[in-house]
Amino acid sequence: MAMGTSGLLLFWLLRVLIVSAGKMKIVEEPNTYGLNNPFLSQVNRLQPKIKPAAISGPAQMHRLSGKCFSMTESAYKYEFCPFHNITQHEQTFRWNAYSGILGIWQEWEIENNTFVGMWMKEGxxxxxxxxxxxxxLKCGPSHKLVQVSEPNTCIYSLRFETPLVCHPHSLLVxxxxxxxxxxxxxxxxxxxxDGLITQQGYxxxxxxxxEDAGYLKTTGEKPAEQDPEEQNHSQETVGSCNEERNKLSAEVQRLKDLLTSHNISFTIPTEAPKLTEHQSPRNQQLRGDLGLRDDAH
Incomplete structure (x- = not known):
């Protein structure tokens, strides 16, 4: 009789354990507040301060709009969305793993008539x-992020390779x-x-x-704020310069005729070739700007 009671108790105990096990939730890994929290929407995690600037720059680069490229380095995943933003996601299971914006598309960096980089700001x-x-931007066989660094605190540098910039003239402004x-x-x-403006005015x-092309953010400093004399000179066209040159040439010819009529010898210096509206002392197709940089960078 005692043996039967023990067996009955053991049966009920096993049944209780089985039912309880069915209601238990086994947690395989801890949840996180940042990257892996399914209850926190991406909108709440990534809140941009401003809107991206308009798409601009080399026409072929516009094809990358709406696409994103990512890479993982150390414990972080970086995602670059051209003409939109750059985000960073900490790849850990800490409750407060970081997931945020490293910058929003703002403007180009231009050096010597060349688009050399894209600035993502206000992250x-x-x-x-x-x-x-x-x-x-660097030439490469495919679109991909290949390197990331933080040369200064909170200022990051990413290298993006793409075949869209491999042509020698692909990034000319x-x-x-x-x-x-x-x-x-x-x-x-x-x-x-012609020496009518200084390097600073240039x-x-x-x-x-x-800025008018939408490549750089407007600083609020307009060319009208430059020296009035320099401003007037900068508005002169090649056509007006040639018109003045023609007047001077006519005056020189008059003086030559006058000297000749009085049998006075003279020497004429070699005259520089006349420039037309379609000519320039610099190469027309590879025109450069002597290295324009945004000092704010």
């Missing part, structure tokens, strides 16, 4: 500043400008060559062209 707060990232802006650049180059005028 997540980092102390007293906001995170920002410069994406350097001048060919991507509208005809009106190309003509303005031609006039600025001619004014610099840089201001050139930056204004890039």
């Amino acid at each position: 997540d707060s980092c102390g007293t500043r906001n995170r920002q990232t410069k994406v350097l 001048y060919p991507n400008l509208k005809k009106e802006l190309q003509n303005r650049w031609d006039q600025v180059e001619q004014s610099l060559y 840089r201001k005028l050139l930056r204004a062209i890039f």
Whole structure:
């Protein structure tokens, strides 16, 4: 009888354990508040401070709009979405794993008539500043992020390879400008060559062209703020210069005729070739700007 009671108790105990096991939840890995939290939407995790700037720059690069490219380095995953933003996701299971924005598309970095990098700014707060990232463009067989670093606190540098920049002229600024802006650049180059403007004035005028093209953010500093005399000179066109040259040539000829009529000998220096509206002392297709940089970077 005792044996039967023990067997019955054992039966009921096993049944209770089986039912309890069916209600138990086995946690295979801890959840996180950041990257792996399914209850926190991506919108709440990544809140941009500003909207991305308009798409601009080399026409072929516009094909990358709407696409994203990622890479994982150490414990972080980086995702680059051209003309949108750059994000960083900590690949750990800590409850507060970081997942945030390292920068939002703002403007190009231009050096010597060449698009060399894309600036992503106004990312997540980092102390007293906001995170920002410069994406350097390099030739490569495929679209991919290949390197990431943090040369300064909260300022990142990413290297992006793409076949879209492999052609020698693929990143030149001048060919991507509208005809009106190309003509303005031609006039600025001619004014610099003729000594009508200083290097500082040249840089201001050139930056204004890039701002009007949407390649650089507007700083609020307009060319009209330059020296009035320099401003008047910069507005002179090649045509007006040639008109003045023609007047001087006519005066020289009059003086030559006068000297000849009085049998007075003279020597004529070699005359420099006349420039037309379609000529410039610099190469028309590979026009450069002597290395324009945004000092704010």
